[in-house]
Each structure stands twice: as structure tokens, then as C-alpha cells.
Amino acid sequence: MASKSWLNILTFLCGSAVGFVLCSQLLSILLEEQKDIQPSILHNDPHARHSDDSEQNHLEGQMNFDADASQHKDENTDIAEKLYQKVKILCWVMTGPQNLEKKAKHVKATWAQRCNKVLFMSSEENKDFPAVGLKTREGRDQLYWKTIKAFQYVHDHYLEDADWFMKADDDTYVILDNLRWLLSKYNPEEPIYFGRRFKPYVKQGYMSGGAGYVLSKEALKRFVEAFKTDKCTHSSSIEDLALGRCMEIINVEAGDSRDTTGKETFHPFVPEHHLIKGYLPRTFWYWNYNYYPPVEGPGCCSDLAVSFHYVDPTTMYELEYLVYHLRPYGYLYRYQPALPEKILKEQQNIPPLILNNLH
């Protein structure tokens, strides 16, 4: 009798153990599903990017708006994407064989991806980089030759692929989104070009080479045509000045690239040189060259700056971080530029919240 009751107790205990284990397993499965997922500041934004068929219009070297998606899920780039479609910019970067790995590489890793099309122009071809061979020599005195040939190449191969044609150096940092905002107010069929305007030597002024300059499609056509008809020649090796003289001859207007508050957007130096009062000595050539009254200190540079020059590789990445990554959360910027007309016309595609944030 005693052994039977022991057996009963044992059976009962076994049962309860089995019940306990089974139940705990069941509960843990059920509760796992309800458990909070690892908190993440990033989640699918209600205004999620739409990867629609307009992607097909992108050219080689297209901007991949999703590349950095994980960091930027609370960011809405609808306007930037719209501008990418509407204001097509081909960038060509003046470089050379010795600078491909030293400098051009960092351009390629940062801002160049945002051009609708980018070409690296060198004296000799490099299939791996890739770089176009212009069949010139290298050196400062070759700059204008390279420029003429580069524009020729672009005209012959890519004229219909873009509306605007930007020239930059391999130590220029360009913010394409801001360039598109600037150019969106203009028609690429107009003969006009933009850059940091200098006043000497050319009546209407000319654009600084290092800060980069951008030609409209019409301006490019006229420039290339001018060399065929000898209206313009390789008059000097000072690239930016010679180009500026040619532009005046062929009636291409030197545009005003300043923002709506009159601040410069193309910069011939790095931010530090412009922002720090007294950095550039009063005797420096710069003060006499600027077409518009030059400003140093906080008024020097637009919030929507387009370019900086003499940018070394480290600074290239620093600018990339400051422009496209680091930001003050919730900060209402003082300068609230208006949306370009072209985009306003199609505003039904853009959520109102985004529009309001721009005004």
C-alpha cells in the first residue's frame, strides 16, 4: 500500500513537472512575439521614399538615395529627388594620372555620386578608375587645353544627357542639391553660366576656376562651336580667365550665383578661410577680385553653399559629414529658402508637411 501511494505521488509530481515545462515553453513563445523589438530611432517613416519607375532615367553614376538609408529613415528627400530629375547636371572633374588615387578618389567617394553623370578628365585614359584621356600633357599651363577638350568631349558624347555642365577640380567639394536649387530658376536653353564671379579683366566678369563653374546647355553649345569657327582660341593658359573672355565674346551671360539674401554660394577657399575674420590678409588679391562686395565672417557663405576649393581629402569627408549627416535636431534654420517654381507646380505629389517645413 505504501509503495502504491509513493507511486501515486511520483506520478503526480511527474505530471506537474511536465505541465510546468510545457506551459513555460508555450508562454515564452507567446510572449516573445509581444516583446518590444530593440528600440531604434529609425523606423519606416510614413513618408517613405518611393522607388518608382523614374529611376530608369538615372544615368551611370546615379545618386543612390537609399545608400545611407539606415541612418536617415526620418529624413524625407522627395524634394531633392524631384530636383535630381528636373535639373540634370553632368559634372566633369579636372584631374591627372598622379592625382587619381590621391585626390580624385575622394571626390568619387563623396559628392561625385550626386551628379546625374560624372566624368573624370585626365591627360591619359584610365579604364579602371575610370578616367577619360584628353590626350594633352599635364601641368598648370595645360589647364585651358584640358578644359577646351573636356567640354568638347562632353558635348560630343553627352550633350542630350544633361541640362547643365559643371566643371570642378579634384580639390573642389560640390553640394549638388544646392546647385540644383540655384539652377532650377533658370532655363538651360538660355546662354548663361554660374560660378564665383571675379571682376578684373573681363567686363562682365569671369568665374573662378577652382570654385567650379557650370554652363547651361546653350552655353556649352556656343563654347564648342566658338572653337570650330575660331571665334575663341586658346588665347592663354589661364583657364578661368580665358574661358571667361570667350564667354563674353559668344554672349554667354555671367550669372549671379548669390542666394536670395546676397550671400555667395561658390567659394574659392575652404570654409575656415572665409568664416574667420582676418584669415585672408587685406593685401591678398582676393579682396580686389570679387565682383560683388566680399564678406568675411558669418555673412561670407550661404547656408546653401554650392562649392569650396582647396579642399584636401580629410576636409572632403568632413564636409560630407557636416552637410549630409550631422545636424542640430529640431532646429529651425534662420534661412528658409522658397521651393523653386518648377517644383511648386507639381506640389500635389509632395506631402504638405514637407512643403511647410520649407517656408
Next chain:
Amino acid sequence: MLSESSLFLKGVLLGSVFCVLMTMLGHIKIDYGKRTHHHERHHLQRHHLQAPNKEDILKISEDERTELSKSFRVYCIILVKPKDVRLWAAVKETWAKHCDKAEFFSSENVKVFESVNMETNDIKAYKYAFDKYRDQYNWFFLAHPTTFAIIENLKYFLLKKNSSQPFYLGHTAKSGDLEYVSVGGGIVLSIESIKRLNSLLSIPEKCPEKGRMVREVSEDKQLAVCLKYAGVFAENAEDSKGKDVFNTKSVGIFIREAMTNHPNQVVEGCCSDMAITFNGLTCNQMYVMMYGVYHLRAFGHVFNDVLVFLPVNGSDND
């Protein structure tokens, strides 16, 4: 056989009931634990504190967000040495304007600059701040003038944190068993932490007001020791990707390191988008950072932020 199987089944039933009861009890315990903040537990590894969760934030209404933006009142303590005059000026002219109040603590009176006179000692500064401002500010941020801080990102980071809890945040480091916040990256204390620190100051063996306990021990470690006695522990502040938001190095250094260590992911591998501080800046770099953070941006990139911070009155560089 039948009685045995029924006995078995009864056992199973009892076991399940017991299990359910235990689970429920366990959950109640966990919830309670969450509410009293998990950081009360202390382990030997680094404590990590993360930025707020987007889902949680979106549950807050519009009005609540505005109120929330105003509810963070940050008092900034900048400890300067007289030789740092230029940096002092740069900080005063740049990011310090974004603190709800910023005061400069110096051991000597320097002409032209208004400062609070005292031996540059962070503990003393905290005591002063507490005595004077305990009712007006709920967060206290201490830095050296070589640091650049983005106060808006600090406020965002503090969004879901209750200042009546003992918080001690920044870029942490370890010295043996002691986990402390490096002063280079900036030190953030909640009002509760300062209260506790203050109450300990009357006990000189634990927390001397003047000088140093041990000559070699640096001030930031000493602060950690004091706070530890008060039950306040250091936590490393990180974003949702695990990147530090308080940095003891400058952007330039990070970039250079990234160019060596991961040249294909330089910017991605560099620093947090929501970084709060960088250290080791020169005067000029302060102004460049102001422009780079508060002005320079890409058109057409819009953010749907839940807090709103207006630009400072009477300022031209932000």
C-alpha cells in the same frame, strides 16, 4: 492504470497553473523594475544609454511636443583657465548661446570676460550651480572650452529621461573598477545627481570640496568616485547604432582614423548623425562647426522632427 493517468493529468494541470502564476508574477516584477529605471542595477561592464525611440516619440501630441521642447533647461558650466582666453571667447560666441544659461568658471578674473571666480574644480562648480540654480534648470552640462557642443542634440537625447532620476552621462572610460565620464567629451548630470552630490559634500572623506583626494587622480575620476558614493553611476551615451554621441576627439581626427581603418566607409564609419560633442577644437574650428552645423546643409532634405528649437536672439552665426 486509470487512477494513475488521472493523477498524472492532475499533476500536469497543477504544474501549468503554477507556471502561469509564476510567469505573471515575474512580469509584474519586471515592469516594476523598468519603471524604476534599469540603470539602478550595476554591473561591471559599461552602461549604455540610448537615444529615444522614434515610435515612442510619435505617440506624443503636437502640444506636448512644444511643451516638451521647452521643458529641457540646460545649464552649461564651462571651466576655463586664464590662458584659454581665445577659446573662451570662441565658446561664448558660438555654442554656449544655445544653453539656456551658460557660465564660465575661472580661477582668476580675466578682464573683459564675466566669469565666476573659483578654483577650477568641477565639484565646486556643481555645488555653486546647485545652490544658485536648483529650481531653474533640470540638466547640468559641464565642459572645457576645447569642446564644441550641440545643445539641441543633447536635449533630444534627454527626451525620455526623467531629470529626477540620477543620471550621469557622457563618454565613459574605465580606470580599474571605476567607470567615469571623461570631462573632454562633456559631463551631463541631472538635477537629482547634483542633489545627491551636494549632500555628500559635507562628508570630506568621501567627497572633498577643495583640491584633490589623491594628487594623481584627475577631476573627472574624482567626480565619479563622489557620485558613486551617492549611488549615481556613469553611463555611456550612444545613438541607436551604438555610436558615441559624446566625443573626446574632433571630427578631423575621426575622419583621419576612418581613412586609415575603413577607407571605403569613411563618413559612414565616422561619427553619429546626432553627435552632441566633439573635443580638441581650435578657436577657428569652433566657428567652422557653427557654420557647418547651424547653417550649411543640402536643399531638399527635410526632417520631420518632434522637437522644435528656435534660433537664439541677437546672434549672427547660427
